[in-house]
Amino acid sequence: MAMQTICQLHNRCLKSLATLVVCPARSLTCLAKKQRESCHHHRFQSRVRRFSQDSSSKPVTPFYDVVIVGGGMAGGALACALGSEVTLADHKILLLDHGKKPPKLTPESLGSEYSNRVCALNPQSKKLLSGIGAWSTIEKLRCKPFHRMQVWDACSDSLIAFNHPDLIQELAYIVENNVTISALTEQLEHLKQGNVDVWYETGLANLKVPVQGTIDQESWVTVTLKDMSKVKTRLLVGADGANSQVRKFGGFTMTRWTYDQSAVVATLHLAEQTENHVAWQRFLPTGPIAMLPLSETHSSLVWSTTHEEAKKLLQMSDDEFVEAVNHAFWDDSHHVASLDIVTQIFEDVLKVLQPDDSSSVRQLPPSVGGIQPGSRAKFPLGLGHAMHYVKPRIALIGDAAHRVHPLAGQGINLGFGDVSCLKDVLVKCANLGGDFGSISSLTDYETQRQRHVVPIMMVIDALKRLYSTTNPAAVLARSLGLQATNALKPLKDTIIDSASR
Amino acid sequence: MALSGTRMSWLRCKRSLGRKILLTTNTHRCASNDSTVDQKEVEFFGSIGNVEGWWKEPNVLLSMNQTRVPLIRDALTQQQFTNVDQHPTSCRTLKGKSIVDVGCGGGILSEALVRLGASVTGIDATKDMIEAAKLHASHDPALNERLRYLNVTSSDLVKVEAESFDGVVATEVIEHVSDVESFVTDCIQLAKPGGSIFITTINQTWAAYMIAIVLAERLGPVPIGTHQYEKFVKPEILKSIFQKNECSVKLIQGQMYNVFTNKWSWASDLSVFYAIHAVKGS
Numbered sequence: 140m141a142m143q144t145i146c147q148l149h150n151r152c153l154k155s156l157a158t159l160v161v162c163p164a165r166s167l168t169c170l171a172k173k174q175r176e177s178c179h180h181h182r183f184q185s186r187v188r189r190f191s192q193d194s195s196s197k198p199v200t201p202f203y204d205v206v207i208v209g210g211g212m213a214g215g216a217l218a219c220a221l222g223s224e225v226t227l228a229d230h231k232i233l234l235l236d237h238g239k240k241p242p243k244l245t246p247e248s249l250g251s252e253y254s255n256r257v258c259a260l261n262p263q264s265k266k267l268l269s270g271i272g273a274w275s276t277i278e279k280l281r282c283k284p285f286h287r288m289q290v291w292d293a294c295s296d297s298l299i300a301f302n303h304p305d306l307i308q309e310l311a312y313i314v315e316n317n318v319t320i321s322a323l324t325e326q327l328e329h330l331k332q333g334n335v336d337v338w339y340e341t342g343l344a345n346l347k348v349p350v351q352g353t354i355d356q357e358s359w360v361t362v363t364l365k366d367m368s369k370v371k372t373r374l375l376v377g378a379d380g381a382n383s384q385v386r387k388f389g390g391f392t393m394t395r396w397t398y399d400q401s402a403v404v405a406t407l408h409l410a411e412q413t414e415n416h417v418a419w420q421r422f423l424p425t426g427p428i429a430m431l432p433l434s435e436t437h438s439s440l441v442w443s444t445t446h447e448e449a450k451k452l453l454q455m456s457d458d459e460f461v462e463a464v465n466h467a468f469w470d471d472s473h474h475v476a477s478l479d480i481v482t483q484i485f486e487d488v489l490k491v492l493q494p495d496d497s498s499s500v501r502q503l504p505p506s507v508g509g510i511q512p513g514s515r516a517k518f519p520l521g522l523g524h525a526m527h528y529v530k531p532r533i534a535l536i537g538d539a540a541h542r543v544h545p546l547a548g549q550g551i552n553l554g555f556g557d558v559s560c561l562k563d564v565l566v567k568c569a570n571l572g573g574d575f576g577s578i579s580s581l582t583d584y585e586t587q588r589q590r591h592v593v594p595i596m597m598v599i600d601a602l603k604r605l606y607s608t609t610n611p612a613a614v615l616a617r618s619l620g621l622q623a624t625n626a627l628k629p630l631k632d633t634i635i636d637s638a639s640r
Numbered sequence: 641m642a643l644s645g646t647r648m649s650w651l652r653c654k655r656s657l658g659r660k661i662l663l664t665t666n667t668h669r670c671a672s673n674d675s676t677v678d679q680k681e682v683e684f685f686g687s688i689g690n691v692e693g694w695w696k697e698p699n700v701l702l703s704m705n706q707t708r709v710p711l712i713r714d715a716l717t718q719q720q721f722t723n724v725d726q727h728p729t730s731c732r733t734l735k736g737k738s739i740v741d742v743g744c745g746g747g748i749l750s751e752a753l754v755r756l757g758a759s760v761t762g763i764d765a766t767k768d769m770i771e772a773a774k775l776h777a778s779h780d781p782a783l784n785e786r787l788r789y790l791n792v793t794s795s796d797l798v799k800v801e802a803e804s805f806d807g808v809v810a811t812e813v814i815e816h817v818s819d820v821e822s823f824v825t826d827c828i829q830l831a832k833p834g835g836s837i838f839i840t841t842i843n844q845t846w847a848a849y850m851i852a853i854v855l856a857e858r859l860g861p862v863p864i865g866t867h868q869y870e871k872f873v874k875p876e877i878l879k880s881i882f883q884k885n886e887c888s889v890k891l892i893q894g895q896m897y898n899v900f901t902n903k904w905s906w907a908s909d910l911s912v913f914y915a916i917h918a919v920k921g922s
């Protein structure tokens with residue numbers, strides 16, 4: 140039967156591949172892949188895929204050990220991580236994305252303009268990206284380490300600063316999202332010679348997970364693509380972002396709420412050149428505003444605020460916008476004066492307890508001189524958490540599983556954490572001769588990740604709520620909290636440590 | 641929920657094991673006078689057979705792969721035994737090794753060993769079970785080439801393929817055979833000189849009685865009569881059979897099952913579940 144299908148494929152469109160007809164039935168995916176490689180035109184590819192469907196009575200569907208839907212940072216990193224793992228060398232991986240293949244960036248093509256979408260990648264994320272060979276490309280392209288992060292409150296004098304004692308070790312790196320994606324795409328190009336296939340402009344249309352544990356029918360997931368062709372897999376990974384289709388078709392329950400906030404992003408020109416190795420975040424009653432270093436002369440802005448203010452910020456002129464940003468960082472009008480005396484006393488007490496802590500010295504953010512034209516944009520913010528990250532034969536990673544407020548810069552760091560964990564679980568499963576889609580091993584991934592992600596989400600959400608008010612009691616509580624945390628080194632070290640995990 | 645799920649699958653597995661012995665009488669290939677098959681077991685298990693549920697999760701036998709697969713894998717690749725699973729650094733670690741899985745049931749262990757690169761022969765006296773195992777494996781494109789299932793007993797196989805296997809595996813089956821000594825001798829005969837024999841089973845102790853019979857059967861969901869205390873095997877007995885047949889016993893290790901997490905782990909305590917690894921003299 141399979142042989143017959145191959146022959147028909149051959150007759151109808153694969154004349155040039157006559158030699159491959161001798162492949163056993165199992166190599167049909169390899170045949171399809173060869174076909175794809177020999178012809179870059181996507182539409183032709185999908186036609187070939189469709190032919191493999193309707194050219195014979197029983198369709199022969201390509202089979203993969205893992206199919207990842209979504210080639211964003213999380214999905215791309217997972218494909219690289221699985222593809223570069225020696226113990227998985229004989230496992231076939233497919234990465235699908237409905238977008239076009241991302242352009243290959245070079246230092247020249249980057250020029251002096253910066254993308255307005257950036258992430259602060261923590262040392263754990265760097266470790267993952269180094270492990271899969273993408274970090275060196277990121278360093279060659281562009282990234283900016285920072286050594287200190289200062290967070291302060293618009294309503295009081297309290298502040299907290301995070302840094303390693305010597306100020307030499309990096310806390311995290313600001314990397315433009317398209318730089319990360321480009322580095323991952325470059326790695327995927329190498330891995331395509333091995334066991335990883337990547338199909339761009341291929342959207343997910345539907346998926347079917349049969350009843351598990353029966354012996355008379357197969358249990359693989361059948362994925363239907365937008366062009367109606369199908370692939371089968373042991374494990375389907377949803378890495379398709381906050382509006383995940385995999386999550387939807389898989390019937391996962393998602394707890395979510397919107398924050399009634401939007402994030403305004405922009406690339407800022409600093410008024411004067413500085414070392415620029417501090418990330419700044421100030422809590423305003425309307426939401427946090429953050430300035431993240433990109434270079435000695437540029438920083439990236441993430442300003443979370445009400446929808447109305449966001450809309451205004453997008454409509455005003457560049458000059459007005461620059462003024463609004465400077466005002467947001469410097470303005471003192473939210474100060475609750477009556478609290479200053481309390482926080483001052485508290486600070487003195489802490490100084491006695493923990494004298495001589497250089498990191499509590501207040502530094503001042505650089506002032507902004509202009510913005511990169513056209514770099515302003517806004518995104519609605521929300522919080523979401525899937526009750527389960529796994530079901531039989533399906534796993535969710537990245538924003539598909541959890542979406543957080545950008546105020547702590549944890550979003551993709553949590554996603555990269557998912558990638559490392561899922562990779563480890565799959566390697567373990569492979570070493571036991573297990574089935575990747577088996578719920579028993581996928582549950583290990585879910586348990587480990589939820590144990591890590593849920594507390595972080597709760598803290599971020601609580602911070603968001605605590606700082607969205609000018610109520611003096613809340614201001615006092617958070618001021619004393621920030622001050623105490625700042626002064627008590629062991630506590631702060633724990634925070635630095637867990638934020639970078 | 642999780643607890644009852646696990647219990648259910650324990651039940652299913654044990655039922656299926658029972659069925660395996662039941663159907664020996666229905667197949668011509670395994671004569672009922674086979675010394676290892678117990679007629680009483682056959683009659684008892686007649687009422688509770690169930691092949692269908694063998695692969696349902698959660699599943700004690702499937703999770704037992706967490707301990708038995710590394711044991712077999714590391715022994716056959718000359719790795720030191722460790723309590724925690726240390727991953728090998730290449731795929732297909734068992735490439736080139738031939739293994740027979742005696743009493744393979746629905747193929748839970750056989751399939752895992754094939755995925756690790758071994759060529760596996762799964763044998764089971766129950767025809768239905770072998771058919772089920774074949775059917776299950778037929779859906780998996782990765783299993784076609786190195787997996788073969790035969791509806792024969794160990795003694796049948798000895799007649800045609802003695803001294804053919806690098807590894808002989810009999811897990812969770814010896815507590816259901818009537819003549820332990822001849823069963824183990826069959827296993828030894830199947831191994832190549834220098835080959836390994838692996839057995840996992842239940843000890844004949846007060847603790848094993850409490851857990852496998854009182855807790856699981858009298859108070860739990862496992863049908864009363866599934867296990868018989870007299871048939872549990874003390875490790876010393878297996879050890880002496882191995883020694884009598886010029887095998888050196890490399891390891892006797894206890895195993896523990898956590899009902900709540902559905903996980904198996906190694907333990908020094910042999911009193912309930914244990915595994916034994918012996919190497920045939922060359």
Ligand SMILES: Cc1cc2nc3c(=O)[nH]c(=O)nc-3n(C[C@H](O)[C@H](O)[C@H](O)COP(=O)(O)OP(=O)(O)OC[C@H]3O[C@@H](n4cnc5c(N)ncnc54)[C@H](O)[C@@H]3O)c2cc1C
Nearest residue numbers: 209211212213237259343379380537538548549550551552
């Ligand atoms: C303003 C802002 C600032 C942020 N700052 C930070 C920060 O400082 N640090 C940090 O760690 N995180 C930050 N984040 C969060 C971070 O951007 C996200 O967590 C991250 O982008 C999620 O990556 P992902 O790969 O999971 O999903 P996405 O980036 O959403 O990728 C999903 C991919 O799936 C594809 N896709 C979707 N549906 C389909 C389909 N049906 N078929 C095929 N393909 C599909 C898409 O084309 C896309 O490529 C920020 C977010 C915002 C909004």
